[in-house]
Amino acid sequence: MLFDNFTLILLGVVATATLLPAQGQGAVFFEGLTVAAIALLFFMHGAKLSRQAIIAGATHWRLHLLVFGCTFVMFPVLGVLAKPILLPLLGEQLYMGVLFLCVLPGTVQSAIAFTALAGGNIPAAVCSASASSIFGIILTPLLVALLMQIDASEGPSALHSIGAISMQLLLPFVLGHAMRPVIGAWVDKHKKKLSRLDQTSILLVVYTALSASVVQGLWSTVSLNALVMLTLVCCVLLALVLFLTAWLGQRLGFNREDRITIVFGGSKKSMATGVPMAQVLFTGSLIGPALLPLIIFHQIQLMVCAVIAQHYARQINPDTAARPKASS
Known part of the structure; x- marks a missing residue:
């Protein structure tokens, strides 16, 4: 449970990028391959999303509003409030990474998979997770520009970033969803095999991105002590968000199924995006x-x-012991 195959392979990719980073023509090749893999990934995400699930889950606006608020308001507020502690503890660059983490959209597949295993509201999870990814394409660059005070003189403007991210992520997603009447049955039949596409795409992008950073001197600026501190920070952040999402769901009067959906939808951040x-x-x-x-x-x-x-599943069925495969 602690170290599945994907986790071990990801650690291997990080080690490979550290020891054998892509450079020169190799870097150009992997960048092109990564762009194609991500486009295909989001095309398939769009093809997987059924309109029946959208209609079934979209009416639960209170739940979606809370998950949306946890993802794009509560997380960033926690990141900003923690700055006096995290900045001296992690340094400016890693703190910016934590802040970037806080403004990302939630996961799609893992949020749905865990909600399904735990006995939550699956249609609402599908709708909420998908909406988070779509809105995140616009909101994440805006929040990055706002919270990190990035402007056009220091890097790509927010509008330029939204355009670039939309072309890379949103356009393939929309095209995939438009093609669902044609390829939807095939996609639904091969969901397990297509999950490997998610993992492969993530591994490719991690290797390409880390290679570029390693060549620029990543490990000369990030120490082992900083990595340990960063791990502890991530543990505390996740624990705090899990507590708050569970507390808010109960405080606002949601039923058990909806509270499960809120916990798994509002506490996650997407690596694929x-x-x-x-x-x-x-x-x-x-x-x-x-x-x-x-x-x-x-x-x-x-x-x-x-x-x-x-734990949720055993409350319903003590014999439940299955574990979902989730990577996004």
Whole structure:
């Protein structure tokens, strides 16, 4: 449960990027391959999303509003409030990475998978998670520009970033959803095999992005002590968000199924969306520190939420012991 195949392979990719980073023509090749893989990934995400699920889940606006608020308001507020502690503890670059983590959209597949295992509101989870990814294409660059005070003189403007991210993520998603009447049955039949596409795409983007950062001197600026502190910060952040989402769901009077959906929908951050966004929003040596908090947080959230989901499931069926495969 603590170290599945994807986690081990991801650690291997990080080690490979450290020891054998892509350079020169190799870097150009992997950048092109990564763009194609991410476009295909979001095309398939769009093709998987059924309109029946959208209609079934869209009417639950109170739940969606709360998950949306946790993802794009509560997380960023926690990141900003923690600045006096995190900045001296982690340094400016890793703190910016934590702040970038806080403004990312939530996951799609893992949020739905854990909600399903735990006995939550699956249609609402599908609608909420998908909406988070779509709105995040616009909101994340705006929040990055606002909270990190990035302007056109220091890097790509927010509007330029939104355009670039939309072309890379939103356009393939829309095209995939438009093609669902044609390929939807095939996609639904091969969901398990297509999940490998998610993992492969993430691994490619991580290798490409970390390679560029390693060449720029990533490990000369990030120490082992800083990595340990960053891991502890990610653990505390996840624990705090899990507590707040559970407390808010109960405080606002949601039923058990909806509270489960809120916990798993409002506490996650997407690696599949975050890594390509980092490539657009950050340059050179900044990409590595921007990705490290996301890589660490992503693995911790999968491990912890797998345990929580099984705990919920055992409350309904003591014999339930299955674990979902989730990577986005």
